[in-house]
Amino acid sequence: MGNARIRYRTELQLQCAVFLLFLMRASFGDIGYSVQEETKNDYVIGSLAKDLNLDFQVLAARRARLDYQGDRRYCGIDFNTGDFIVLERIDREKLCGQTSADKPCLLHFEFILENPLELYNVALEIEDINDNAPVFPKDVIKLEISEAAPKGTRFQIATARDLDVGINSVQDYRLEQNDNFVLDVQTSQERGRYGELVLKNALDRELHREHALLLTALDGGSPPRSGTATIHILVMDINDNAPVFSQAVYEVNLLENAAPGTFVVKVSATDKDEGANGEINYDFNHVPENVKRLFHIDQKSGEITVTGKVDYEETPSYGMEIQAEDGGGQAGHCKVIIHVTDINDNVPTITIKSAVNPIPENAPPGTEIAVINVKDQDYGENSRIHCSLPEDSAFELQSSIKNYFTLLTTAGLDREDVSEYSVTITATDGGSPPLSSNAHLNFRISDINDNPPVFDEQSYSAYVCENNKPGSSVITVRARDPDWRQNGTVFYSLLSSEVGGVPVSSFLSINGDTGVIHAVRSFDYEQFRSFKVLVVARDNGSPPLSSNVSVSVFITDENDNSPQILYPAPAGSSFMTEMVPKAAQAGSLVSKVIAVDADSGQNAWLSYQMVKSTDPGLFTIAVHSGEIRTQRDISESDSMKQILVISVKDNGQPSLSTSCSVYLLISDNLAEVPELKDMSYEENNSRLTSYLIIALVSVSTFFLTFIILIVAVRFCRRRKPRLLLDGAVAIPSAYFPPNYAEVEGAGTLRSSYNYDTYLTTGSRTSDFKFVSSYNDVTLPADQTLKRSPNQSTEERGVSENGSKCATLYFV
Numbered sequence: 159m160g161n162a163r164i165r166y167r168t169e170l171q172l173q174c175a176v177f178l179l180f181l182m183r184a185s186f187g188d189i190g191y192s193v194q195e196e197t198k199n200d201y202v203i204g205s206l207a208k209d210l211n212l213d214f215q216v217l218a219a220r221r222a223r224l225d226y227q228g229d230r231r232y233c234g235i236d237f238n239t240g241d242f243i244v245l246e247r248i249d250r251e252k253l254c255g256q257t258s259a260d261k262p263c264l265l266h267f268e269f270i271l272e273n274p275l276e277l278y279n280v281a282l283e284i285e286d287i288n289d290n291a292p293v294f295p296k297d298v299i300k301l302e303i304s305e306a307a308p309k310g311t312r313f314q315i316a317t318a319r320d321l322d323v324g325i326n327s328v329q330d331y332r333l334e335q336n337d338n339f340v341l342d343v344q345t346s347q348e349r350g351r352y353g354e355l356v357l358k359n360a361l362d363r364e365l366h367r368e369h370a371l372l373l374t375a376l377d378g379g380s381p382p383r384s385g386t387a388t389i390h391i392l393v394m395d396i397n398d399n400a401p402v403f404s405q406a407v408y409e410v411n412l413l414e415n416a417a418p419g420t421f422v423v424k425v426s427a428t429d430k431d432e433g434a435n436g437e438i439n440y441d442f443n444h445v446p447e448n449v450k451r452l453f454h455i456d457q458k459s460g461e462i463t464v465t466g467k468v469d470y471e472e473t474p475s476y477g478m479e480i481q482a483e484d485g486g487g488q489a490g491h492c493k494v495i496i497h498v499t500d501i502n503d504n505v506p507t508i509t510i511k512s513a514v515n516p517i518p519e520n521a522p523p524g525t526e527i528a529v530i531n532v533k534d535q536d537y538g539e540n541s542r543i544h545c546s547l548p549e550d551s552a553f554e555l556q557s558s559i560k561n562y563f564t565l566l567t568t569a570g571l572d573r574e575d576v577s578e579y580s581v582t583i584t585a586t587d588g589g590s591p592p593l594s595s596n597a598h599l600n601f602r603i604s605d606i607n608d609n610p611p612v613f614d615e616q617s618y619s620a621y622v623c624e625n626n627k628p629g630s631s632v633i634t635v636r637a638r639d640p641d642w643r644q645n646g647t648v649f650y651s652l653l654s655s656e657v658g659g660v661p662v663s664s665f666l667s668i669n670g671d672t673g674v675i676h677a678v679r680s681f682d683y684e685q686f687r688s689f690k691v692l693v694v695a696r697d698n699g700s701p702p703l704s705s706n707v708s709v710s711v712f713i714t715d716e717n718d719n720s721p722q723i724l725y726p727a728p729a730g731s732s733f734m735t736e737m738v739p740k741a742a743q744a745g746s747l748v749s750k751v752i753a754v755d756a757d758s759g760q761n762a763w764l765s766y767q768m769v770k771s772t773d774p775g776l777f778t779i780a781v782h783s784g785e786i787r788t789q790r791d792i793s794e795s796d797s798m799k800q801i802l803v804i805s806v807k808d809n810g811q812p813s814l815s816t817s818c819s820v821y822l823l824i825s826d827n828l829a830e831v832p833e834l835k836d837m838s839y840e841e842n843n844s845r846l847t848s849y850l851i852i853a854l855v856s857v858s859t860f861f862l863t864f865i866i867l868i869v870a871v872r873f874c875r876r877r878k879p880r881l882l883l884d885g886a887v888a889i890p891s892a893y894f895p896p897n898y899a900e901v902e903g904a905g906t907l908r909s910s911y912n913y914d915t916y917l918t919t920g921s922r923t924s925d926f927k928f929v930s931s932y933n934d935v936t937l938p939a940d941q942t943l944k945r946s947p948n949q950s951t952e953e954r955g956v957s958e959n960g961s962k963c964a965t966l967y968f969v
C-alpha cells in the first residue's frame with residue numbers, strides 16, 4: 159500500500175525535494191516514502207535497496223546506515239532485505255504537531271553508504287490517521303450573559319481542537335437543542351472551524367437563572383470522533399424588576415395612646431431581582447416630620463411601630479406613603495392608612511362664659527345666671543357631654559345650643575335665707591368608662607331691702623314705778639331686720655302722739671340706735687295709770703321699710719299718798735260734833751270715819767285705829783269700816799264731851815297714816831248743846847283771834863322788812879339782780895323734750911337742771927341723756943298732781959303744828 163501511494167504522490171514531491179537537496183549539497187539523490195503514523199514495528203515502508211538499485215548484500219559491507227538527527231531513530235534498514243522498516247512508534251502529532259493538511263509531516267533521514275561514500279536523503283512522510291478526537295479546552299465553558307443582552311448577540315466560545323489534521327481535524331459543532339441559543343459554525347483562516355453562540359430569544363434570569371448546553375465538536379474522520387463540552391450559561395441579573403408591595407394600600411386601626419413600640423402593620427414588598435438588585439429597604443416617602451416622629455419603619459423588615467404619642471384628637475388618621483427601594487435604585491410604593499381609634503382619654507372641660515354675681519335676691523325664677531360651655535376633645539359617644547347639678551340644687555341647667563348650657567334659678571331667692579350658693583356642675587361624657595369633671599361656681603345674693611324691721615314682741619308693756627327718776631330707762635324695744643348693712647340697720651323713733659293733750663315726747667324718749675326708752679319725767683300713778691306710744695323701727699334702706707309696735711307704759715303705784723279723811727271734816731273749817739244719846743247701849747253705832755287714799759290696792763287699803771280717847775273703853779272703832787260704836791252702855795258718870803283721836807293707816811310699804819279727832823257729845827238734850835258749843839267756840843274763837851292777831855302782826859312786819867331788804871339790795875347790787883332771783887325762785891318742774899335745751903337770756907343753762915344735751919351726728923335720731931341725778935325737790939308735786947287744797951293745807955298745817963295731825967310713818 160505504501161508503495162502504491164508513494165508513486166503518484168512522490169512525483170511532485172520528489173521533484174521539489176530533489177531540487178531542494180541539489181541546491182543544498184551535492185548528494186546522490188533523494189528518495190521519499192510515506193507511512194501512516196502509529197504503524198507497528200518492523201513494518202516495511204519500502205525497499206531502499208531496490209529503489210536505489212543497490213545490492214542488499216553489500217549493504218552491510220558498505221556499512222550502510224540511516225541517520226536521523228535527534229536521539230530517536232523511528233526507522234531503520236533491514237540489512238537482510240534492504241527494506242526500510244519502522245523501528246518504533248511514530249506519532250505524527252508528536253512529531254509535527256498541528257500541521258495543516260497541505261504541509262506534510264516529514265521525517266528526514268540520511269542514508270549513508272561507505273566505500274564509496276554515498277549519501278541519500280530519505281524523506282518519510284508521516285501520514286495522519288484519525289487517532290484523536292476533538293477536545294475542548296475545558297469540559298465546562300462558563301458564560302455569564304446579562305439578561306439584558308439583546309437578541310442576536312453573539313458569544314464566542316472556545317473552539318475544540320483535534321490534534322489530527324485535515325479531515326481528521328474538527329469539522330463541525332453541534333449544540334444541544336434549546337430555547338435561547340443557536341450555534342453558528344464558521345470557518346476562518348486563523349481559527350478554522352469554530353462556533354458562535356447566538357442569542358435567539360432574550361434571557362430572563364427570573365425565569366431561568368442558568369442554562370447548561372451540551373456542545374459537541376465532530377471531526378471528519380471515518381468514523382468521526384467527537385468531543386463535548388458543557389456550556390454553562392449564568393444569566394446575569396439586571397435590575398429589571400422594581401419592588402412590588404403585597405398590597406397597594408394597607409389599612410389598619412390603631413388605638414390612640416398606643417404605647418411606644420406597639421406594632422402597627424408590616425408592609426412587605428418583593429423584588430424578583432437578586433443580590434443588591436433584590437435587596438429592599440423600606441422607608442417613608444414624603445411623610446411630614448411630625449408623623450415621622452410618631453412612627454418608625456424598620457428598613458429591613460418593613461414593620462411599622464409606634465414611637466410617639468398617637469393622639470386621636472390631634473390627628474384622627476394618618477396616611478403615609480411607604481417606599482421600597484432595591485439596591486439598584488428601583489422603588490415601589492404603597493400607602494399605609496392608619497385609622498386612630500378614639501379612646502375616651504379626654505376629660506370634658508367646663509368653661510364659664512359668663513356669670514351674674516352677685517345675683518339680686520329679687521331675681522325672678524328662671525333668671526339666667528351663668529352661661530357654660532362644655533367641650534370634650536374625644537370623638538362620637540366619647541364626646542357626648544351630659545351636664546348635671548346636684549339634686550338639691552336651687553338651680554337648673556338648660557341647653558339650648560349644642561355644648562352650651564345656661565344656669566337658671568328655679569325659685570325665688572332670699573338672701574336672708576341663703577346668702578351664698580355654691581354650685582357644682584358636673585360634666586360627664588358618654589365614654590365607657592365615662593370621664594367627668596366639675597366646675598364650682600359661687601354666687602352671692604345681693605341684698606334688696608325686702609324685710610321690714612320686725613319687733614321681737616307683738617307689743618310691749620312697761621311697768622314704771624311712779625315717782626321714777628327722769629331719764630331712767632323704762633324698757634328696751636328691739637326690732638330685727640335681716641337685710642344687709644344699711645338695709646338691715648334699724649333706727650327707732652317714737653311716733654308723735656299726745657297723751658292727755660301733752661305730746662308723748664314729754665313723757666318718753668327713745669335712743670334711736672339701741673331702742674332703749676327713757677322716761678323723760680317722773681310719773682304719777684295718781685295722775686294717769688297708763689298710756690300707749692307707738693315706736694317705729696325703720697331701716698336705712700332706700701326706700702326704707704318700717705314697722706311699728708305699741709308700747710304700753712303702766713305706771714305702778716307707790717304708796718306716796720297718805721289716807722285722806724273725808725269725814726269728819728277736819729277741825730278748823732267746820733267744827734263738827736257727833737251727838738251720842740245717853741241711852742245708847744253697848745254696840746250702838748255712834749259715828750263713822752270715812753277716809754280715802756289716792757293710791758290704789760294695798761296702798762289704798764285703809765285700816766282705822768283709835769290712838770287716843772277721853773274715856774278709853776267707852777268707844778271702839780272697826781278696823782276696816784271705821785265705824786265707831788259704844789263698847790258699853792253709857793252711864794251718868796261718863797263725861798259729856800268725848801274726844802277720840804283716830805289714826806287711818808294704809809297698807810303700803812311703808813304705810814302712811816293720817817289721824818283726826820272725833821268730837822262726841824253725850825247728851826239727849828239739844829238744848830245743852832249750844833252751851834257746850836259756845837263754850838267750846840268761845841274758847842276756840844278767842845284762841846283763834848289771838849292767833850290771827852299774832853299772825854297778822856308778824857306777816858306785816860316780815861313784809862315790811864322784806865320790802866326794805868329788796869330795795870336795799872337792788873340799790874346796792876343793781877347789776878346782779880337775776881342771780882338773786884335765781885337763787886330765790888324755785889323754778890317749777892319742767893320737762894325738756896329731747897334735743898332741746900332751754901337757755902336763759904344770760905346764756906347759762908338753767909342751773910336747776912343739769913342736762914347734757916347733744917345731737918348725735920350721723921344718725922337720724924338724736925337723743926339726750928341724763929348725766930346727773932335729780933333733786934327730788936325740784937319737781938314739786940303740784941305740777942303733776944292736782945291735790946285737793948284741803949289736803950295740802952292740812953299737810954302744811956301738820957308740818958307747821960307737828961303734833962295735832964301728824965303724818966306718821968310706820969315702818
Ligand SMILES: *[C@@H]1O[C@H](CO)[C@@H](O)[C@H](O)[C@H]1NC(C)=O
Nearest residue numbers: 605606607642643644645699
Ligand atoms: C339695699 O337694698 C337696695 C334695694 O332695695 C339695694 O339697691 C342696695 O344695694 C342694698 N344695699 C346693700 C348694702 O345691700
Ligand SMILES: *[C@@H]1O[C@H](CO)[C@@H](O)[C@H](O)[C@H]1NC(C)=O
Nearest residue numbers: 653692694704705706707708
Ligand atoms: C303701724 O303698723 C300698722 C301695720 O302693722 C299699719 O297699718 C299702721 O299704719 C302703722 N301706723 C303708723 C302710724 O305707721
